[in-house]
Amino acid sequence: MEQLKKGNVKKYILIALAVICVSLLLIADVLHNQNTAVTEKSDVAMGTVITSKLYGKGGEEITAKLTDEFNRLENNILSWRVSASDIAKINSNGSATVSSETVDYIKKAIAVSEKSGGALDITVGTLSKLWDIGGQSARVPSPDEITNALKNTDFRKIKIDNSTVTIGESQQLDLGALGKGIACDAAKKILDESELSGGVVSVGGSILLWGDKPDGGDWQIGVRDPRGEQTDSMGVLSLKNGCVSTSGDYERVLTVDGKNYHHILNPKTGYPAESSVISVTIVSDSGLLSDALSTACFVLGADDGMKLLKEFGAEGIFVTSDKRVIVSDGLKDKFTVKNTDYTLENS
C-alpha cells in the first residue's frame, strides 16, 4: 500500500514537472514571438530617411501604406519643388484654391507664428531658397540680398478665404519646419486603423510613438548629442506615446571660411538663429506642433521657448551652447541625462 502511494506521488511529481517544463517553453515562445514579430524598415520619402519599427500583425502592409502617404503629402501638399503640390501652386500664382488639409496646416502654422512673435514663419521661402543650406547651391548671401528677402518674410500677409490661400507679393511659402511633423500625424492615422499592437516611426528624425511596446514598458527615445555623432545620445526620454521633434544646429550646415551656418533661419534677422541653444526637443500629441515648436523654440531660446510651450501644452528639452540642459516640468521624471558632459538644470 505504502509502496503504491509512493509510486503515485512520484508519477504526479514527474507529470507536474513535465507540465511545468512544457508551460515554461510555451510562455518563453509566446514572449519571444511577441518581441520578434516586428517589421523594421527604412525607406526614402519627403527628401529624408523614413524608419519604422512596427509590432504585431500586418507590418509589411502598413510600411507600404506609410510610404504612399508620405509621397502623397510631398507631391500633393507640401513640396515647393513639386509643381503640382498645393504649396507650389500658391507660390507660383500668388494665390490658389487648395485642399482643406493644406488650409488646416497653414492655419496651424500661423497660430504658432502668432504666439511665437514670428519666430516661426512659413513665408521664409525666399530667404531659405537664398541660403539653400543643405542644397546644391548653398552660399552665404550678401546683406542686401538678405534685407530684400526679409521684406518678403511676414506671415501676416497670408490671407485665407475658405479654401483660397493668397500670399503677399514676391512671398514664397516653405513648410519645411513642419513637414516631418505633419508626416508623423499622418502616420498616426494609419496606425490607428491598423491591427498593430505598437510601433515607432521616424521621419527624418521626427518621431511618432504609438501603441504599446511589446515588453509593456515606455518607449525609450535617445535624444541626439548635438556635439556627437548621429547615434550618440546625450540623454534618454521615456514616453508612452506622442510625437517628438528636435531642431539642432548640427543638422545641415554650410561651412564658409571656417564659420558654420546651420539651416534654422531667424525670420527677423535673415541669418541662422543664434539664441544660445544648440538643440531643442519638443514632445506633443501633435506631430505638426512638436516640429513647428522645435523650430520656433530654437529661434526664441530657452526662456521665451518655455513660455511658448505652455501656450500649446507641449513639453521640451533645451540644450544650451555651454551644455546645460533645461527640461520643462512635464518631462522632469521622464528624461535622464546620459552623457556627463551635459548638466541638468532646474528651470
Added chain:
Amino acid sequence: MNSKSKLFKKTDLILILVILLICGIFLIPRIIDKSDNLTAVLYIDGAEVRKISLNKVTEPYEFSFGNKHTATVRVENGRIRYLDADCPDKVCVNSGWLSKNGDTASCLPARTVIRVQSEKSDVDIMVY
C-alpha cells in the same frame, strides 16, 4: 532528504535531469537570443535587398549597390560604408562609416538606405 531518496530511484533522478536538460536546451537560445549581433540592412526603394552580419565579416570586401545611381559599398568587420557613388550630392559617401545600432546613411537620388541594427539596444529610436 532521506525520504526523498526513498521516493526517487536513481533512474527517476536521471529522468528528471533529462527533462530539465531538454527544457534548458530549448529555453537558453530564447533567453540569450538578444546577443549583440550587428547587422547592416540594405534597402532599395524601401525593399530590403541584403542583410550583412557585420561581426562575422572576416575579410573586407566591396560591392556595387543601387539602381538609378550606383554606389560602391565597402564592408569590414563591424562596419560598413558608401565608399563611392555616382550621385550628384555624395551625401551618402560623406556619411562615413556606420558601425553602431541605428547608424544610417542614405542616397536620396538613388533611393537607397543602409542601416545598422542590433538587437541589443538601450533605446528604441533616436530623435534628431
